Amino acid sequence: MTSISLYVDKKSIVHDVDFLTKLIYCCVFIVAPIITGAVILGTFSFLVSLILIISAGALKKLMPIAALSLFVLLSVIIIQSAFIQGYHDVLFTIGPVHFYREGLIHASSIVVRFLDILLAFSLIVLTTHPADMVETLQRKGLSHRIGYVILSVFQIIPQMAQTMKTISDAQRSRGLETEGNIFIRAKAFLPLIGPVVINSLIGTRERAMALEARAFSAEVKHTYFRDEPVYRYKTPVRLILLLLLIVSIAWRLL
Amino acid sequence: MSKARNLWRVKLNTASIVLIPAAVAINYIGKLFAEALKLPLWLDSIGTIFAGIVGGPVLGALSGLINNIIYGLTLSPASAVYGIASIGIGVASGVLAHYGMVSKLWKVIVFGIIVALVSSIISVPLNYVYYGGQTGNIWGDAAFAFLNAHHVNVILSSFVDNILVDAPDKVVSAIVAFAVYRVLPKRLTILFDNSQETTTLD
Amino acid sequence: MSKIIVKSLKYKYPLTEALALNGLTFQIERGEFIGIIGRNGAGKSTLCAALSGLVPHFFKGAYGGSILIDGINVKESKLSDIARKVGIVFQNPFTQMTGAKDSVTEELAFGMENLAIPKTEMVRRIDDALRLLEIENLRDKNPFELSGGQMQRVAIASILVMLPEVIVLDEPTSQLDPQGTEEVFKAIKRLSNQGMTIIMVEHKTEKIAEYADRVMLLDQGQIVAFDPPAKLFSLSNLEERGVRPPVFTRVAKGLDIHDQVGLYPVTLESTVNEVQKVYESH
Ligand SMILES: Nc1ncnc2c1ncn2[C@@H]1O[C@H](COP(=O)(O)OP(=O)(O)O)[C@@H](O)[C@H]1O
Ligand SMILES: [Mg+2]
Numbered sequence: 001m002t003s004i005s006l007y008v009d010k011k012s013i014v015h016d017v018d019f020l021t022k023l024i025y026c027c028v029f030i031v032a033p034i035i036t037g038a039v040i041l042g043t044f045s046f047l048v049s050l051i052l053i054i055s056a057g058a059l060k061k062l063m064p065i066a067a068l069s070l071f072v073l074l075s076v077i078i079i080q081s082a083f084i085q086g087y088h089d090v091l092f093t094i095g096p097v098h099f100y101r102e103g104l105i106h107a108s109s110i111v112v113r114f115l116d117i118l119l120a121f122s123l124i125v126l127t128t129h130p131a132d133m134v135e136t137l138q139r140k141g142l143s144h145r146i147g148y149v150i151l152s153v154f155q156i157i158p159q160m161a162q163t164m165k166t167i168s169d170a171q172r173s174r175g176l177e178t179e180g181n182i183f184i185r186a187k188a189f190l191p192l193i194g195p196v197v198i199n200s201l202i203g204t205r206e207r208a209m210a211l212e213a214r215a216f217s218a219e220v221k222h223t224y225f226r227d228e229p230v231y232r233y234k235t236p237v238r239l240i241l242l243l244l245l246i247v248s249i250a251w252r253l254l
Numbered sequence: 255m256s257k258a259r260n261l262w263r264v265k266l267n268t269a270s271i272v273l274i275p276a277a278v279a280i281n282y283i284g285k286l287f288a289e290a291l292k293l294p295l296w297l298d299s300i301g302t303i304f305a306g307i308v309g310g311p312v313l314g315a316l317s318g319l320i321n322n323i324i325y326g327l328t329l330s331p332a333s334a335v336y337g338i339a340s341i342g343i344g345v346a347s348g349v350l351a352h353y354g355m356v357s358k359l360w361k362v363i364v365f366g367i368i369v370a371l372v373s374s375i376i377s378v379p380l381n382y383v384y385y386g387g388q389t390g391n392i393w394g395d396a397a398f399a400f401l402n403a404h405h406v407n408v409i410l411s412s413f414v415d416n417i418l419v420d421a422p423d424k425v426v427s428a429i430v431a432f433a434v435y436r437v438l439p440k441r442l443t444i445l446f447d448n449s450q451e452t453t454t455l456d
Numbered sequence: 457m458s459k460i461i462v463k464s465l466k467y468k469y470p471l472t473e474a475l476a477l478n479g480l481t482f483q484i485e486r487g488e489f490i491g492i493i494g495r496n497g498a499g500k501s502t503l504c505a506a507l508s509g510l511v512p513h514f515f516k517g518a519y520g521g522s523i524l525i526d527g528i529n530v531k532e533s534k535l536s537d538i539a540r541k542v543g544i545v546f547q548n549p550f551t552q553m554t555g556a557k558d559s560v561t562e563e564l565a566f567g568m569e570n571l572a573i574p575k576t577e578m579v580r581r582i583d584d585a586l587r588l589l590e591i592e593n594l595r596d597k598n599p600f601e602l603s604g605g606q607m608q609r610v611a612i613a614s615i616l617v618m619l620p621e622v623i624v625l626d627e628p629t630s631q632l633d634p635q636g637t638e639e640v641f642k643a644i645k646r647l648s649n650q651g652m653t654i655i656m657v658e659h660k661t662e663k664i665a666e667y668a669d670r671v672m673l674l675d676q677g678q679i680v681a682f683d684p685p686a687k688l689f690s691l692s693n694l695e696e697r698g699v700r701p702p703v704f705t706r707v708a709k710g711l712d713i714h715d716q717v718g719l720y721p722v723t724l725e726s727t728v729n730e731v732q733k734v735y736e737s738h
Binding site: 131144148151152155156159203206207208209210211212213214215216217218219220221222223224225226227 | 505508509510513514534535536539540543544546547548550551552553554555556557558561562565566567568569570571572573574575578600611614615618
């Protein structure tokens, strides 16, 4: 059973940092560039996150995430620099399409902001165990029922993907057409997804009963079997991050 | 009055809680199958719509929110932001189902269109912040580029971009969710109804 | 002293007209092993749900009469309080895993976390349960990577660590292969030997005859008989009630081999005994 979590199970100085501190990092490194509006600061934040991800040994898992956004970013650059009205300064021309300098500058600021947000989030997700994230939030007051939901999705999705493979093989061997023109393919959708969906929904009844049998609805303050991760430098690191935020606000105001 | 109060009841029973991961997984599987069959739709909100239909707007909203948190944690950290649109889809589904919009096929189609409107209205500002107004879908973005080139304002073009992609997607998703709802025994779906109470026999 | 006291228990699921349980009255003593049998739809699962509080707290519906377990009234208590007294195990091992934990030890800890048991105590109870069910070697495995029989024992262990006084098992082996079935029965036998009260629904009547102190036969939500296995399986109209007596009993009935009071043997041992008596008398 492969987990769908992006977590990279390694040891590094980034992994040692506790979830809340990383969360603060993420907020500061997203908010500060937006407040100051300086592209240079955005680029800087993005590079810092990248270096941290590399030093945590998680670059390989970052690649697919980045690849997913590549297409979108490309289309942003093309459309923003070539199709938005009101620009004059033509930088270059491909066929009938003019690319404007102002548009390209605007597009690059969008791209930087996007990458900055993407990497800041990725840093957390790649280097924090999901159970540690959820339990940290639970200790801070997140309902344990919601915590349960988040963690169980990580297991349920790979299971369903497995069932999905079995069922689609079975349906195909029964002669269901999954290739051809769009109508043929669209018609295949319901017979494929139906059984998986119905199965999983029927299973919810017994799982819910099993949870009740394990005191899921108890209204007491929980204890935790996993030990709470402690980070030695949490106070100084958090202070530095806060300071960064204050400086960027001050920069904006001055 | 009491009917309306039930609609927005926040305390969810355990069956509803367990439905949320299943709903998120259904979203995910829908998306995988749509990609595998190379359909030009996302079909990644069937579970959220279903949760709204059987459990009401609160359960729908929660399924949508958790869905995007999970996408954020697994597929693309940036997509967590679109959680707000997913919440809208869940709430709209719950409210529409409550007012009887899931009884006939034509109603389900209208249901899908309204859900698409809601999600587009929410997505537009997000797209604007993120991608300068685009959606990342080829057809929608082509329309966006076309409208922009013809002096239509960015917000409106962005909205058209969204709704072009969203309306067919949500209509098909709603029909699938509705089909599943019809197939499941009532004795199962009633477990997700948080307004049930025990009565006394003598 | 009686442990479980059920008085004129009636129950109707939501949206239905017929009573799934129709006036049950009985008692179960501490440490007894009770088998429940009956045709499909007889009300066995509903009774299990009622004993563990899922009826009515999970299913809602209409409820009459009462169940007292160790002095607490099931209808008036919260599910999480009932869970400390009564544990329940279902058919499908898969759906009983929480799905939120990625090792067997964490899976076992789930119920105790909910009950706010301190960590040191959790560790102690987990070790005990793993040892009792002979699954110590699985402690760090992902629950979903286990075989059905192993997973079902994890499900039992995860109930056991909550230290209930009664364990209800609703067809715990019906989805397992023969080996898994054997493993699970052995585990249940061990729990019973420890003095735990066991209530088990099971179609394999040979197993019921071997383990149970008393057997309850249900039909249409009512108790048809509630007797020791030898007496119950000697009843003449069992097949009409959708129950197949143990194979030994069927053989003995065919050969008309019974003891002095007219009861047929129900286990291998008692059959051999009776047959021997017949031989010797010839
Ligand atoms: N969730 C439910 N809603 C409505 N009726 C139910 C439900 N579960 C079971 N029943 C009905 O209650 C009766 C008893 O069912 P059950 O206790 O499951 O029987 P058994 O376990 O002996 O096969 C049957 O008639 C069944 O159809
Ligand atoms: Mg049953």
